[in-house]
Amino acid sequence: MKKKKIIKLAVGVAIIGTLIGGGSAAYMFYKPHRDVQAAKTDYSITNSEIVSEYLKDRQAADNKYLAADGDSKILEITGTVDKISENYNKQKVILLKEYGDFAGVSATFTAETNHKVSYLDIGQMVTVKGVIRSGAAFDEDLGFYENVILEKSDLVAQK
């Protein structure tokens, strides 16, 4: 009798364990991407500030802004719209760059936020929220300064 009870208990524990284990594995497997726009902003700065931070010490800036698992810092960048374009994925891309700066911040919008860009004009001051993918630097092979890259962007303020 006692033995049977123990076996029953063991089987029960095994079943529950499998369910929890399998469930969390499935959860990990199908876990959705981080919602950048719903997540908290890590830093609010201007385009000129982050560019000069990168040009001064790239390593330090990468350490500060990039995450090892790719879920890097979420930034709100304020700057002047210098260029508006569209990428191969039909996403709008705006370049926030100040006159005289070596580089700017290139912000890629999404299918959901693309429409906000159509109301923007060149020269307008805006604030954009997005996740940083890479920093600014002078590239010898390209022969010019690369911009800071922001993706999953949305417009949060405009003047």
Place this chain on the structure above:
Amino acid sequence: MKKISSIVVSLVLLMTFSAYSQGKLKSSKSHIKFYSHTVAEDIEANNYTSVSTIDTESGEVVFSVPMQGFEFEKSTMQKHFNQENFLDTKTHPKGKLVAKITNINEIDFSKDGVYQADVEGELSIKGATKPISEKGSITVKDGTIGVESKFNVTLADYGISFAKGKPSTNVAKDVEVTVLADYQAQ
């Protein structure tokens, strides 16, 4: 009257000439795709954030690729891709191709058409630089230049290998890389 028309003709000629002798062109948009096929599953990642230049005179082609810009369907896969034992994108945020079109003389950038390009150079991923020699195509149409290439990258060449676990069975040893870019004058 004749003088004016000859001035106009020479101006037009000069403009046409300068449009095609601009040398280095910058990409306005690009798409880089990773594709891995195994019996277990097919994995794809897309990146639209690369910057590239092509020099129509020297034939030099450069691609700078923000590695964290690769987007996977599954978030867990994207996290693995970025992590230290895979691409280590925090330490090596950019991938790079510096190459030369060796048959640049066979490509007429002033004439519409599709040209085959032989490309030789170096590919840097995760801090490791290896020589590559691939083929691509260059499409010239209405003054715009498009580049397309598809080639395989052996992950182990760049210090990326998995002895055990899911990646060892689900990630191919050779991944297919597709590159697309459009160029315009700087």
